[in-house]
Amino acid sequence: MGGQVKQYDVAVVGAGMAGIAAAVQSAREGKKTVLLEKTVLPGGLATTGLIYIYLPLCDGNGHQLAFGLTEELLRKSIVYGPGDIPNWQKGQNAPEVKRFRVAFSPASFMLALTELLRENGVDIWYDTLVIGAEKAEGKVKSVFVENESGRIEIQAKCFIDASGTGILARRAGIPGWDKEPNYLSIWALQYDKRLENSENFDLSPSLRMNVMGVPRDESKAPEETVYRGISGKQVTDFVVKGHAMLLDYYKRNWQEGNMDRKTLFPVHLPAMLQYRKIFAIKSMRDLQTDENNLRFEDSIGLIGDWRKSGPAWEIPYRSLCPADGTGAFLAAGRCIGSLGDAWEVTRVIPTAALTGQVAGVAASMSVETETDPCRLDPTKIQERLRGLGFPLHLPEVGLSYKA
Ligand SMILES: Cc1cc2nc3c(=O)[nH]c(=O)nc-3n(C[C@H](O)[C@H](O)[C@H](O)COP(=O)(O)OP(=O)(O)OC[C@H]3O[C@@H](n4cnc5c(N)ncnc54)[C@H](O)[C@@H]3O)c2cc1C
Structure with missing residues (x-):
């Protein structure tokens, strides 16, 4: 070269x-x-x-x-x-x-x-x-x-x-x-007011942040949640779907619970693909x-x-x-x-x-x-x-x- x-x-x-x-x-x-x-x-x-x-x-x-x-x-x-x-x-x-x-x-x-x-x-x-x-x-x-x-x-x-x-x-x-099967879930850093006085998480409670995971959708057939990471398109699709999943999670929480955009929100997203295998x-x-x-x-x-x-x-x-x-x-x-x-x-x-x-x-x-x-x-x-x-x-x- x-x-x-x-x-x-x-x-x-x-x-x-x-x-x-x-x-x-x-x-x-x-x-x-x-x-x-x-x-x-x-x-x-x-x-x-x-x-x-x-x-x-x-x-x-x-x-x-x-x-x-x-x-x-x-x-x-x-x-x-x-x-x-x-x-x-x-x-x-x-x-x-x-x-x-x-x-x-x-x-x-x-x-x-x-x-x-x-x-x-x-x-x-x-x-x-x-x-x-x-x-x-x-x-x-x-x-x-x-x-x-x-x-x-x-x-x-x-x-x-x-x-x-x-x-x-x-x-x-x-x-x-x-x-190998590789399923889509996403871990992100978020602010969650409910954790303000809690010691239940490992990151500093004073930061009031939490690394959270949105798990795979168990209702879906395994073949629908199997992802591969060896082509450019597969990688991009995985990231886009992960972000959409996270957004669903926040919208659902804001609609269903008593959380809102000031008490529960994302702080940082993973800057690397969260593929397992x-x-x-x-x-x-x-x-x-x-x-x-x-x-x-x-x-x-x-x-x-x-x-x-x-x-x-x-x-x-x-x-x-x-x-x-x-x-x-x-x-x-x-x-x-x-x-x-x-x-x-x-x-x-x-x-x-x-x-x-x-x-x-x-x-x-x-x-x-x-x-x-x-x-x-x-x-x-x-x-x-x-x-x-x-x-x-x-x-x-x-x-x-x-x-
Ligand atoms: C959702 C999820 C949850 C997990 N949970 C846990 C857990 O709780 N605990 C645990 O122990 N493990 C967990 N794992 C697995 C664990 O995080 C990884 O397997 C482990 O960190 C892998 O380390 P590694 O050094 O083999 O690879 P990686 O951490 O992937 O490191 C590879 C490095 O190579 C670099 N790289 C890649 N391609 C190139 C290139 N072309 N040129 C230059 N650099 C390149 C990358 O940027 C990266 O820094 C989890 C994985 C996932 C996806």
Whole structure:
């Protein structure tokens, strides 16, 4: 494509939870790391998308499963106010609010993330859209970006797709899954006078604001509420329908209740698409429905089921690696190989942070050893992860496998 060329050890696409964890880890390992982000804010869906709940790091029965940057980021999400970590250890079949999770102010978290990226020397490029990728000899060689400086080619020894949409994989021709049901709901920031004296919400009551969600219309058939996010038109339709749904909600409340435009009104809308699932790579080992409490020899960490207490999952390293063997590439966050109910469990903030950090470790090892990330010896990656305090198999945290 011509134009300027920049070189890095590791290039990460997307500054959501996965991309930030990946870039911070890679930079901590001494690699020259660039983080490419199309918006002008860090955090992705979690912050720009107003998804303000950092789901649990525990299994709901008192066992902490995720550590490392996954925990560091959870703690950072509230450091500049106002959330608190609940007293979760005592929970046995704990309800969600009593698990090791927090609700955070998206803006506070963004400021903390900016600080984290700066402290770790990550080279972040905002307002920079990844538009293409080039492969040579079976490896990703470059990504192409557009920003105010024009079109730039970024060359790196290893690339991490943490875009949430699989944009790098798709532009590089790496096969993936994109047919999972994805329903329309919308979370927005609103003023609600009824909450004025209430402590029942996690954001500061003094701001008298509330992040609210308008759920999907359960009366509609599933096929009418299934949305895909891999074409320009699909994306625009999703946004337009979401806004219409929100407007219906306000009109209904103003007509039916005793609320009016001064006591209940929208304050801020999500500036990122609130799609749950868009694209997952076809990986060397896609996680499948009901594969909780299963041992994977190449496990790179543990996560719980955010919906209920009990189930716990080992995540195989191979789920970050493309099945077609494309070199110099890893997936992290919402794009890892995960299907069906496994995708539902893994498509959330803690898993994004966990897989991001692991991708950062593996990318760094790939640069050091000049070996494609997917050909690295998983036991060597595991050694490094143990050094970072990760338990890798369920018995290490006192849990057992399925019979
Ligand atoms: C309605 C809804 C409710 C949810 N509720 C919860 C919840 O309560 N708790 C929870 O833990 N999870 C929840 N999730 C899921 C969670 O928010 C996300 O899965 C998680 O934040 C994803 O992180 P990520 O880093 O993988 O991707 P993302 O957050 O999507 O980050 C990807 C980043 O890549 C950037 N990007 C994309 N394309 C390009 C490009 N071409 N060039 C440059 N940059 C690009 C984006 O701007 C973004 O910053 C919810 C999701 C939705 C939609």
